[in-house]
Amino acid sequence: MDVLKVATAGSVDDGKSTLIGRILYDTKSLTDDKLEAIERNSKQKGFDYLDFSMATDGLVAEREQGITIDVAHIYFSTANRSYIIADTPGHVEYTRNMVTGASTSQVAIILIDARKGVIEQTSRHFYINNLLRVKDIVIAVNKMDLVDFSEERYNALQEEIQALISKTTYKEQNITCIPVSALQGDNVVDKSKNMSWYTGKTLIEHLEQINAQDVYEEAQTRFPVQTVIRPKTEDYHDFRGYAGKLYGGDISVGDEVIILPSETKSKVKEIYFYTEKFEKAERGSSITLTLEDDVNVSRGDMIVKASEKPTVEKELQATICWMDKKPLTAASKYSLQHGVHNVLAKIVDVETIEETNFSGEKRAISQLQLNEIGNIQLKLSKPLFFDSYQKNKHNGGFILIDLQTNTTAGVGFIN
Numbered sequence: 060m061d062v063l064k065v066a067t068a069g070s071v072d073d074g075k076s077t078l079i080g081r082i083l084y085d086t087k088s089l090t091d092d093k094l095e096a097i098e099r100n101s102k103q104k105g106f107d108y109l110d111f112s113m114a115t116d117g118l119v120a121e122r123e124q125g126i127t128i129d130v131a132h133i134y135f136s137t138a139n140r141s142y143i144i145a146d147t148p149g150h151v152e153y154t155r156n157m158v159t160g161a162s163t164s165q166v167a168i169i170l171i172d173a174r175k176g177v178i179e180q181t182s183r184h185f186y187i188n189n190l191l192r193v194k195d196i197v198i199a200v201n202k203m204d205l206v207d208f209s210e211e212r213y214n215a216l217q218e219e220i221q222a223l224i225s226k227t228t229y230k231e232q233n234i235t236c237i238p239v240s241a242l243q244g245d246n247v248v249d250k251s252k253n254m255s256w257y258t259g260k261t262l263i264e265h266l267e268q269i270n271a272q273d274v275y276e277e278a279q280t281r282f283p284v285q286t287v288i289r290p291k292t293e294d295y296h297d298f299r300g301y302a303g304k305l306y307g308g309d310i311s312v313g314d315e316v317i318i319l320p321s322e323t324k325s326k327v328k329e330i331y332f333y334t335e336k337f338e339k340a341e342r343g344s345s346i347t348l349t350l351e352d353d354v355n356v357s358r359g360d361m362i363v364k365a366s367e368k369p370t371v372e373k374e375l376q377a378t379i380c381w382m383d384k385k386p387l388t389a390a391s392k393y394s395l396q397h398g399v400h401n402v403l404a405k406i407v408d409v410e411t412i413e414e415t416n417f418s419g420e421k422r423a424i425s426q427l428q429l430n431e432i433g434n435i436q437l438k439l440s441k442p443l444f445f446d447s448y449q450k451n452k453h454n455g456g457f458i459l460i461d462l463q464t465n466t467t468a469g470v471g472f473i474n
Contacts, residue, residue: 061271066145066161066193068184069170074201078170078241079133079146080111082263085248088135111241139267154430155382157187158470162456166195166269168262173206173238177219179416182226186415189227190378190432190472192452195269197235199262204240208253213238226417237262277342278307278451279367283398284360288347300331300347301356303399306453308367310348311339315365318356319444324365325352359400361444369446369454373439376474378413378448380432383461383468387427387435393459393468395439403440404459410434434474448472 067075080097083089089097097113104110131146145160161167167188171181188196198220206212217236224234237246238257245251248263260268288300310316314327330337331347340346348362356362363369381387387409395404411421412433427433448455459469 062141062143063166063266063269063271064143064145064164065166065168065266066147066157066164066188067168067170068147068157068161068188069201070172070175070178070180073170073172074241075146075168075170077111078168078199078201078239078247078262079144080113081241081244081247082144083133083135084109084111085244086135086137086263137263137267140271142266154183154187154432155380155470157184158191158380158382161188161191161193162470164193165271166197166266167193168197168199170199170201171216171220173200173202173212173216176216177223182223182417183415185223185227186417189229192448195233195235196229197237197262197265199241200236200238201241203238203245203251203254204243208238208240208245208251210254210256213257223417235259235265237265278454279369279446280308280310280342280364281306281369281446281451281454282310282348282362283400283454284356284358284362285399286358287356298349299353300329300349301362302345302347304345305340305342307342307451308364309339309341310364316350316362317365317368318354319361319363319369319371320442321355321360323352323354325350325354327351361398361400363444369444369451371442371444373442374407374437375439375443375445376434376436377457377471378432378434378474379427379459379469379471381427381429381469383466384429385461385468386429387433387469388425392462394462395437395443395457395459395471397443397445397457398454400443402443405438407436407438410436435471445473447474 067079069075097109100110100113133144133146135142145164147157147160169184171177200213200216220236237259238254239246239262241247245253246261248261250261282305283303284301285303288302290298310327312327312330316327317324327348328351329349330340387406389406389408391406393404395402409424409427412424412431413421415432424433446454455473457471458467459471461468
């Protein structure tokens with residue numbers, strides 16, 4: 060059974076937590092004790108309905124204020140597939156949390172309040188998902204019950220939504236708009252009886268038919284070596300394999316490859332998945348390769364096809380989302396983690412800050428503050444083998460780690 064990773068986004072009170080709670084309730088994924096707690100809490104608050112937000116808002120501050128602060132990961136399954144939903148906060152001061160939640164997601168659900176329509180934070184949520192190249196976007200027009208399930212209001216919102224989509228790089232087939240009422244359950248799991256004018260799929264029906272494997276986008280083959288396999292057993296005394304996860308493209312026995320950074324050439328001799336041998340491995344596979352030549356390969360090296368070399372440089376430009384309270388400034392040094400490869404990085408220049416409303420404006424700055432997204436130049440202690448984030452998500456992203464505190468200070472996307 061495959062797994063679909065979904066991130067939610069929306070402004071304050073748009074109903075993200077309620078929507079997820081409704082999904083869990085209608086798919087019968089809530090445990091009895093959780094359901095009893097929701098019923099008890101709803102009665103204590105004087106509600107005449109079940110407050111499903113309690114299913115995801117675990118922090119006391121979240122329940123008291125009725126907002127999402129931290130990223131909550133919710134796991135559930137249907138008969139067809141398993142899901143991991145990242146319930147991310149919508150506040151601008153929690154941009155780093157939203158980037159974290161959406162960074163590994165294949166699908167994003169962006170909620171829009173049917174009464175308010177597209178607002179500034181909606182643009183920011185689209186900008187971040189566009190930056191992270193989240194493949195599919197579902198626009199859930201929520202709280203349709205508060206506009207009397209009006210088809211006219213829903214159609215009017217389509218113009219606002221289309222104007223926003225036109226500013227992104229998304230194609231029409233990757234955007235789906237669904238009118239819902241998370242509170243009452245309309246078009247979430249079950250078809251709405253109040254919106255007979257809507258003939259499309261429900262939210263869960265749409266999620267069920269998305270191809271989860273599409274997250275491993277077609278690109279050039281990249282195989283970062285995570286570990287070297289040397290069993291030293293009687294049957295495999297001379298075995299030397301290289302284990303990792305295959306990104307970008309496929310690889311086959313007999314393919315001519317280059318090992319980076321040494322640029323040594325060889326050919327793929329065998330492909331293993333545990334003890335089984337295969338002639339070909341598809342992108343997204345966790346495999347072990349053996350090579351025809353006895354070459355020096357270590358953890359952190361990368362195996363690529365000879366005809367598909369990435370860029371190998373000691374300097375790079377990147378867009379970065381800053382996650383540290385200590386501002387990012389020129390001349391500061393960080394540890395740069397790129398897959399399994401780690402190098403020392405010096406910030407050469409903090410150039411501009413990105414406006415997340417698709418205005419295209421960039422302001423020159425001297426430092427980057429917490430939750431801001433900007434453009435920087437870096438110089439590395441040794442060459443990095445990378446692609447641009449637009450060409451290959453897995454080989455174009457990195458994190459910066461503070462050398463003193465060992466915390467993740469920023470998430471970067473190579474230009």
